[in-house]
Structures are given as C-alpha cells and as structure tokens.
Amino acid sequence: MFIVGLTGGIGSGKSTVASAFHSLGAGLVDADIIARDVVAPGTLGLARIQDQFGDGILNDDGTLNRSKLRTEVFEDEGKRQWLNDLLHPLIREQMIHQCRQQTTPYTVLVIPLLVENRLQSLANRILVVDVAESIQLQRTMSRDNVSAQEAQAIMRRQASRWQRLHAADDIISNENIWAKTEKSVLQLHQHYLEFAKQTS
Numbered sequence: 001m002f003i004v005g006l007t008g009g010i011g012s013g014k015s016t017v018a019s020a021f022h023s024l025g026a027g028l029v030d031a032d033i034i035a036r037d038v039v040a041p042g043t044l045g046l047a048r049i050q051d052q053f054g055d056g057i058l059n060d061d062g063t064l065n066r067s068k069l070r071t072e073v074f075e076d077e078g079k080r081q082w083l084n085d086l087l088h089p090l091i092r093e094q095m096i097h098q099c100r101q102q103t104t105p106y107t108v109l110v111i112p113l114l115v116e117n118r119l120q121s122l123a124n125r126i127l128v129v130d131v132a133e134s135i136q137l138q139r140t141m142s143r144d145n146v147s148a149q150e151a152q153a154i155m156r157r158q159a160s161r162w163q164r165l166h167a168a169d170d171i172i173s174n175e176n177i178w179a180k181t182e183k184s185v186l187q188l189h190q191h192y193l194e195f196a197k198q199t200s
C-alpha cells in the first residue's frame, strides 16, 4: 500500500489535483467526502451535533445545514474544537479503512488538515498543493460565494503556507493555468508509480 498524502489550504486546488491523479489511475480517498458521510442522516455524528447545536442546525429534510455550522464553528474556536474532537477520530478511522480497500498501484489520500493534525505517518509521501494566500482567498470566495472575512476566518484556523511547505516531500504549484498544473501531475504520477513499485 503506497499512500500519497495530499494537502493544501482551503481553495488551493486539492480536489481538482486529486481528481487529475485519479483519472490517471491512482486510488482516491478524500477526508472532506468522509467528513460528509460521518454526519449523514441517521449517524451518531449527526445526532451529537443536533444535541450540541439544537434542531436549528438541521435543514428541513433532516440533513446537516453545513453553511450554518460553518458560520458557528469559525466564529467560535471552542465550537470548532468540539466539532474536531467529535469528527476527526471518525474520519481518521474511515480514511485508514478506505485506503486498505484500494487495489490501485498507489492511493492519493486528501487530508486538508494533515499538517495541523500531524497525520504525516499515514502517508509514504506528502504532496502539498501550493498557491499564494491571496489566490486561496480569491478562489474560495468565488467558489463558495462567501465574503473575504468568512474565507479569512477559515484560513486563520489552518497551518500557514510555510508550515505546509516545510512538511512537503513534493510540491505542486497551482497558481497558474490548469494546463501547467496538469503537466506536474503527470510527472509526479510517473514518480509515484516507480516509488510504489520499489516499495512493494
């Protein structure tokens, strides 16, 4: 099992880069997707959130109102810590489980908070998707239709660009046009296939 731990700040392009590796044949496990599964209707995760934040945290159809919870937790560090303490062990367990199920030569494991939560040991190599913080901000605002203040509140709770780069074995710059990033993905894919072969 050869695992590439892919990380980057909010809006840096992790999902876009990860799906490019996936199209080339890499396995894909994504902590953000798991984070949704563990709070789906009927889960213990959602029941705990409802107890803590009240019925108003749910949409009319019983699903989690994610934008409401986002506002709550990024305005109050105690609430964010509470949510992290609830969800991170569940997410970690599922990440490991899903990685073990992969049958591809190697797996890209997307973990937004890899550096913050010191999860380096889950991966054989750490790949950082890197963009300037101003670009992170711009892309997050236009993708999520949120204000600069809201995007910055999330960025403040994450590792700095330099902390992430310090943890990296490999770096993909995603500041320029996508075609340039795609080229780097292709090159790294070849390296990872080689590494995986040597490891097995």
Ligand SMILES: CC(C)(COP(=O)(O)OP(=O)(O)OC[C@H]1O[C@@H](n2cnc3c(N)ncnc32)[C@H](O)[C@@H]1O)[C@@H](O)C(=O)NCCC(=O)NCCS
Pocket (backbone or CB within 6 Å): 009, 010, 011, 031, 032, 035, 066, 067, 069, 070, 073, 080, 083, 084, 087, 091, 111, 112, 113, 154, 157, 158
């Ligand atoms: C607060 C929630 C409901 C907001 O949902 P929303 O759909 O708006 O965002 P989404 O889950 O797609 O996350 C988007 C990005 O926000 C950032 N982010 C999310 N949670 C956190 C957190 N606890 N601390 C810092 N950054 C975070 C990450 O960069 C992530 O990629 C959701 O992010 C959540 O449940 N967070 C707690 C679980 C978690 O830590 N997930 C991220 C890594 S596993």
Ligand SMILES: Nc1ncnc2c1ncn2[C@@H]1O[C@H](COP(=O)(O)OP(=O)(O)OP(=O)(O)O)[C@@H](O)[C@H]1O
Pocket (backbone or CB within 6 Å): 008, 009, 010, 011, 012, 013, 014, 015, 016, 017, 032, 112, 139, 140, 143, 174, 175, 176, 177, 178, 181
């Ligand atoms: N090279 C690029 N040029 C322009 N836009 C890009 C580029 N790469 C990604 N984007 C856009 O930037 C936004 C953020 O990308 P993406 O959703 O992949 O980031 P992410 O790191 O997964 O975000 P999050 O941390 O919120 O999960 C998206 O709207 C995406 O289409």
